Amino acid sequence: MTEKIHRILRDSKAARWTALFIVSFTMFAGYFLADVMAPLQGMLEKELGWNASEYGFFTSAYGWFNVFLFFLIIGGIILDKMGVRFTGIMAAMIMVVGTAIKYWAISTHSLDGAMLFGWKAQVTWAAIGYAIFGVGVEVAGITVTKVIVKWFKGYEIAMAMGIQLAVARLGTALALSTSAPIAKAFGTVSMPVLICLIALCIGLLTYFIYTFQDKKLDASIKAANIDNDAPAEEEFKLKDIFSILKNKGWWYIALLCVLFYSAVFPFLKYATSLMVNKFGVDEAVAGIIPGLLPFGNILLTPLFGGIYDKKGKGATIMIIGALILIMVHALFAVPFLSHWVMAIILIIALGIGFSLVPSAMWPSVPKIIPERQLGTAYSLIFWVQNWGLMGVPALIGWVLDKYCITGQNMVGDQMVTSYNYTIPMLIFMSFGVLALIFAFLLKAEDKKKGYGLQLPNIKK
Numbered sequence: 001m002t003e004k005i006h007r008i009l010r011d012s013k014a015a016r017w018t019a020l021f022i023v024s025f026t027m028f029a030g031y032f033l034a035d036v037m038a039p040l041q042g043m044l045e046k047e048l049g050w051n052a053s054e055y056g057f058f059t060s061a062y063g064w065f066n067v068f069l070f071f072l073i074i075g076g077i078i079l080d081k082m083g084v085r086f087t088g089i090m091a092a093m094i095m096v097v098g099t100a101i102k103y104w105a106i107s108t109h110s111l112d113g114a115m116l117f118g119w120k121a122q123v124t125w126a127a128i129g130y131a132i133f134g135v136g137v138e139v140a141g142i143t144v145t146k147v148i149v150k151w152f153k154g155y156e157i158a159m160a161m162g163i164q165l166a167v168a169r170l171g172t173a174l175a176l177s178t179s180a181p182i183a184k185a186f187g188t189v190s191m192p193v194l195i196c197l198i199a200l201c202i203g204l205l206t207y208f209i210y211t212f213q214d215k216k217l218d219a220s221i222k223a224a225n226i227d228n229d230a231p232a233e234e235e236f237k238l239k240d241i242f243s244i245l246k247n248k249g250w251w252y253i254a255l256l257c258v259l260f261y262s263a264v265f266p267f268l269k270y271a272t273s274l275m276v277n278k279f280g281v282d283e284a285v286a287g288i289i290p291g292l293l294p295f296g297n298i299l300l301t302p303l304f305g306g307i308y309d310k311k312g313k314g315a316t317i318m319i320i321g322a323l324i325l326i327m328v329h330a331l332f333a334v335p336f337l338s339h340w341v342m343a344i345i346l347i348i349a350l351g352i353g354f355s356l357v358p359s360a361m362w363p364s365v366p367k368i369i370p371e372r373q374l375g376t377a378y379s380l381i382f383w384v385q386n387w388g389l390m391g392v393p394a395l396i397g398w399v400l401d402k403y404c405i406t407g408q409n410m411v412g413d414q415m416v417t418s419y420n421y422t423i424p425m426l427i428f429m430s431f432g433v434l435a436l437i438f439a440f441l442l443k444a445e446d447k448k449k450g451y452g453l454q455l456p457n458i459k460k
Contacts, residue, residue: 009220015213016151020160022210023144024167026092029203030137031171033099033196034062039180039272039287040189045416047189048106052417054123056397059269061127062134063390066383075139076379080240080372084147085211087375091140092204098133099197102126107190138386142378147210149366149374151217154459158314158363162305165358169294169301176268177291180284240373244380249368249451252442253361254384256318259435260357262388263325263428264350268293269393270400271347274332274421277406279343289343296351304359314360314453315443321356322439324349326432333425357435360453367451392431396424 009015037044037059044050050058066072079087105111105125114121144164152160179192244250271290275281281289308314328350331337369377404419446453 008224009213009217010151010155015217016155016160019151019210019213019217020148020164021167022206022213023088023147024164026088026140026203026207027137027144027164027168028171029196029199030095030133030140031168032175032199033095033133033171033193034137035172035175035268036179036192036196037189038269038290039176040183040192041270041273042276042283042416043180043183043189048122050120050123052397052400052419054119056394056400057119058123058127058130059266059397060390060394061131062393063386064127064131065135066138066386067390070383071135072138072142072383072386073376073379075135076142076376076382079139079143079146079375079379084143084150085214088140088143088147088207089204089211091136091143092200092207094136095133095140096136096197096200096204098129098131098136099193099200100129101132102129103190103193103197105129106193107188134386138382139379142375142382145362145378146375147214149371150214153366153371156306156309157366157457158305158308158359159302160305161362162302162355162359165301165362166298169297171294172268173291173294173298175291176272176287176294178287180272180287184284240376241380244369244373244377247368249442249445249449250365250377250381252438252445253365253368254381256322256357256435256438256442257361257381258385258388259431259438260322260325260361261385262392263329263431263435264354265389266392266396267329267428270396270421270424273419275340275343277419278332278338278421279340280338281340281343289340289347292344292347293351293354296348297355300352300355301359304356305363308360308363309457312453312455312457314364315439315446316454317360318357318439319436319443321353321360322432322436324353324356326429326436328353329425329429329432333422333429335422363457364451364453367453388431392427396427399423399427 041050041052041055044055075087075091078090102125105122105128108122111121111125116124119127145161148157148160148164175192175196182192182195183189185191268290272283272287275286275289276283279289304317308317328346331342331346365377365381366374400419400421403423404421405417406420407418408415409418443453445451
């Protein structure tokens with residue numbers, strides 16, 4: 001082992017952690033844009049005249065191309081065939097293009113009064129830009145995940161994935177906590193999106209820098225004449241998809257993933273409005289409370305990942321996280337729990353659950369799926385997840401408009417609608433219940449097949 005340390009780049013702790021932090025910034029920029037509009041729902045109503053259904057339509061666009069055109073699955077195949085360097089640069093460029101279209105749509109007046117595909121042209125073009133961005137950020141996500149497996153297998157893989165998620169969640173936290181103040185300071189909802197566009201351009205440059213580090217790793221592996229399966233990582237065969245889809249353990253993780261994330265990310269899209277309508281928080285600062293959730297991820301996801309690396313118990317960690325999710329949304333649904341302090345407590349608790357499940361779920365996939373199929377396996381999981389990320393926001397928007405309107409008030413010269421969020425919270429809670437069921441099924445499958453989900457990741 002001592003001899004190998006000098007020949008294989010990933011055995012250098014400094015080298016592998018440097019590579020991690022470089023690619024993590026690209027994901028930070030992506031997550032910043034993904035949630036930058038979440039605190040602006042009220043401002044979109046006032047400034048651009050959007051209603052809840054239009055906001056839900058726009059938010060659901062994230063998964064359009066990934067789900068219906070299979071772009072995410074195609075991205076996974078490209079990843080397994082072309083490698084992390086080509087795919088990462090491609091994904092970062094797609095993110096920049098999609099964000100540029102979205103910024104143009106909400107900042108221009110050339111679309112005022114126009115309709116497109118039955119929706120306001122501004123809403124449609126913003127949604128198209130968001131859908132293009134969604135392809136880029138999801139493909140970037142599976143690429144960075146495979147980067148981590150490549151650098152950290154046999155080492156601190158769960159902690160590394162946890163830290164990458166933490167850095168990405170920092171983007172979510174900044175989006176939720178700073179988007180509304182920035183928009184108010186500049187007098188337009190488009191300014192936070194412009195800042196995201198600049199950050200994504202920087203993220204593209206940082207990933208380009210990473211490609212040189214990746215080339216060095218490949219050269220060191222080749223020189224050391226190890227990883228005999230490395231060439232197979234660049235090969236893709238159609239039968240690999242069927243092999244993955246026949247794996248019951250993969251299905252349990254995929255379904256756990258879509259249910260769990262459907263109870264969190266769509267919730268965050270409406271959490272600022274929830275804070276205003278149920279807890280009476282001022283709209284200008286309401287995004288700060290849900291912004292606490294990703295800050296909790298920043299601290300806790302690497303911690304729980306480290307526990308999984310050293311102690312194991314991955315399936316148990318996922319079960320505990322799902323239980324917390326159920327409890328939080330159930331309490332959010334209780335009508336008389338409406339003090340802002342309770343909102344903070346519940347968001348913090350949700351942050352703990354949101355840290356537990358991903359810290360164990362993503363590092364568990366390489367224990368179930370061969371490394372040469374990981375790009376395709378992760379892309380298929382993300383494809384299933386995108387059904388939830390696409391459908392649930394639209395569902396919640398429709399439910400709010402159909403069943404949850406409690407009144408309308410004039411704010412300035414704009415009519416603003418108020419909502420009761422009890423039914424949406426019960427919907428989110430039901431997703432948590434289903435996620436818990438699949439977490440138990442995954443643990444049973446692990447016991448049957450011996451995947452090692454309950455065993456430590458670090459090899460002694």
